[in-house]
Amino acid sequence: MKPAAFDYVRAEHLDEVLAGLAREGGDARIIAGGQSLMPMLNMRLAKPKTLIDIMRLPELGRIERKSGNVTVGAGVRQATLLAWPDLREALALVALALPWTGHVQTRSRGTVCGSIAHADPSAELPLVLCALGGEVHLRSAKRRRRVSAKDFFAGMMATNRADDELIEAVSFPADQSRCAFREVARRHGDFAIVACAAVATKNGVRLAVGGVADMPATREFPRLESSALDDALNAFAYELGARDDVHASARYRRDLVRLIGADLIREVLA
Amino acid sequence: MSRLPAGQRHMVQFALNGKPCGGEAEPRMLLTDFLRHQVGATGTHVGCEHGVCGACTVEIDGKLARACLALAVQVEGCAVRTVEGLAPASGRLSILQAAFKRNHALQCGFCTAGILMSLDHFLRETPQPSEQEVRDLLTGHLCRCTGYTPIVRAAMEAAAEMAGDKSREKSDA
Numbered sequence: 001m002k003p004a005a006f007d008y009v010r011a012e013h014l015d016e017v018l019a020g021l022a023r024e025g026g027d028a029r030i031i032a033g034g035q036s037l038m039p040m041l042n043m044r045l046a047k048p049k050t051l052i053d054i055m056r057l058p059e060l061g062r063i064e065r066k067s068g069n070v071t072v073g074a075g076v077r078q079a080t081l082l083a084w085p086d087l088r089e090a091l092a093l094v095a096l097a098l099p100w101t102g103h104v105q106t107r108s109r110g111t112v113c114g115s116i117a118h119a120d121p122s123a124e125l126p127l128v129l130c131a132l133g134g135e136v137h138l139r140s141a142k143r144r145r146r147v148s149a150k151d152f153f154a155g156m157m158a159t160n161r162a163d164d165e166l167i168e169a170v171s172f173p174a175d176q177s178r179c180a181f182r183e184v185a186r187r188h189g190d191f192a193i194v195a196c197a198a199v200a201t202k203n204g205v206r207l208a209v210g211g212v213a214d215m216p217a218t219r220e221f222p223r224l225e226s227s228a229l230d231d232a233l234n235a236f237a238y239e240l241g242a243r244d245d246v247h248a249s250a251r252y253r254r255d256l257v258r259l260i261g262a263d264l265i266r267e268v269l270a
Numbered sequence: 271m272s273r274l275p276a277g278q279r280h281m282v283q284f285a286l287n288g289k290p291c292g293g294e295a296e297p298r299m300l301l302t303d304f305l306r307h308q309v310g311a312t313g314t315h316v317g318c319e320h321g322v323c324g325a326c327t328v329e330i331d332g333k334l335a336r337a338c339l340a341l342a343v344q345v346e347g348c349a350v351r352t353v354e355g356l357a358p359a360s361g362r363l364s365i366l367q368a369a370f371k372r373n374h375a376l377q378c379g380f381c382t383a384g385i386l387m388s389l390d391h392f393l394r395e396t397p398q399p400s401e402q403e404v405r406d407l408l409t410g411h412l413c414r415c416t417g418y419t420p421i422v423r424a425a426m427e428a429a430a431e432m433a434g435d436k437s438r439e440k441s442d443a
Contacts, residue, residue: 001319002300002319003298005296006276007297008274008276008297009271010271031344034340035339038340038341039321039339042338051297051341053344055344079333102410103407104334104388104407105324105334105335105388105410106321108335109336109339188406188409189410
């Protein structure tokens with residue numbers, strides 16, 4: 001349970017980070033709060049040649065609210081976002097979900113962008129980013145681009161970030177719509193067996209589900225009568241391709257999607 | 271920018287419980303191992319080494335942190351606080367530590383250092399916590415002996431004592 005050897009780079013300028021990624025590509029990994037990457041290093045599931053630490057770059061530590069979006073820099077810790085005074089008003093869904101991300105003792109170090117980079121299928125922040133239709137801001141030495149949440153996640157712990165790109169920030173639309181969040185886990189703060197987020201839309205509800213498929217899944221539900229809604233949720237639950245594992249059976253996961261999904265949709269439309 | 275090559279030892283300097291502290295570490299060395307093996311501060315325990323059990327919880331720059339999920343080289347220039355920093359003087363216990371002793375909030379003691387660090391930090395930020403808030407904090411720790419009830423009782427008693435409640439019976443703790 002000790003990491004394999006790597007070079008450690010303590011970056012002081014963003015250019016150094018981008019140059020490092022351009023030079024070393026997939027052999028380099030960015031470390032921010034370390035709450036997802038360090039376990040991977042300790043278990044040797046990741047063995048990068050170089051670790052580039054970005055936590056001493058003040059420009060990445062900002063939370064900015066501009067033209068209907070809240071942009072959270074790569075160095076912003078989860079606890080910092082949770083303590084941001086505008087959070088409840090600007091990002092109600094994030095305010096509901098973030099207390100479920102890890103524990104007090106990990107949120108104090110872990111970053112918002114780090115959780116999204118890690119792309120664990122049961123993590124709350126990727127789920128919320130998908131539910132709100134947020135964007136990931138990627139930057140390499142050559143270019144900058146923004147990718148929508150639905151195009152960013154590519155599978156279990158896999159994303160469409162290129163090896164030379166840094167996740168510079170993520171942005172969430174500041175959304176005043178009604179929303180709801182619920183999660184079932186073995187212990188508060190453990191990985192979700194199922195997590196659901198619901199956001200009211202013009203024609204109904206957008207429901208996002210984590211912990212079941214290999215990445216967050218989002219579906220729009222129009223306003224439906226209760227039996228039609230039950231059928232639609234049941235079809236959605238099956239489409240997610242739930243699997244049995246040590247924590248829960250596939251059937252139990254489908255049950256949770258049906259039950260929590262119906263509850264949240266009702267809650268948001270009430 | 272500083273690049274610390276793999277396989278070589280590099281000098282790391284920081285403040286440990288308010289005193290200057292230093293030693294040599296390879297980039298891959300965890301803060302837990304650095305504290306225990308390089309510094310000799312063995313109060314911080316090593317449990318799961320992937321951030322789940324909470325036994326290695328310390329403070330880095332006033333924030334709670336799993337020492338097993340931090341590299342020694344990352345705390346360069348930081349202020350680190352460990353369980354060795356809790357007692358006000360040699361041979362004395364802090365209010366929280368004394369409450370743990372009175373309430374049998376530890377049995378084997380393996381998880382205790384981390385739980386004390388979390389609660390010490392938490393009680394400073396939340397001087398009058400509810401039992402639910404204490405239990406929520408404790409979800410970040412695993413204790414396989416006590417069933418948590420005496421830990422919650424000790425935390426609530428320590429909070430009351432810090433808030434000036436002197437009503438509890440005198441004991442030798």
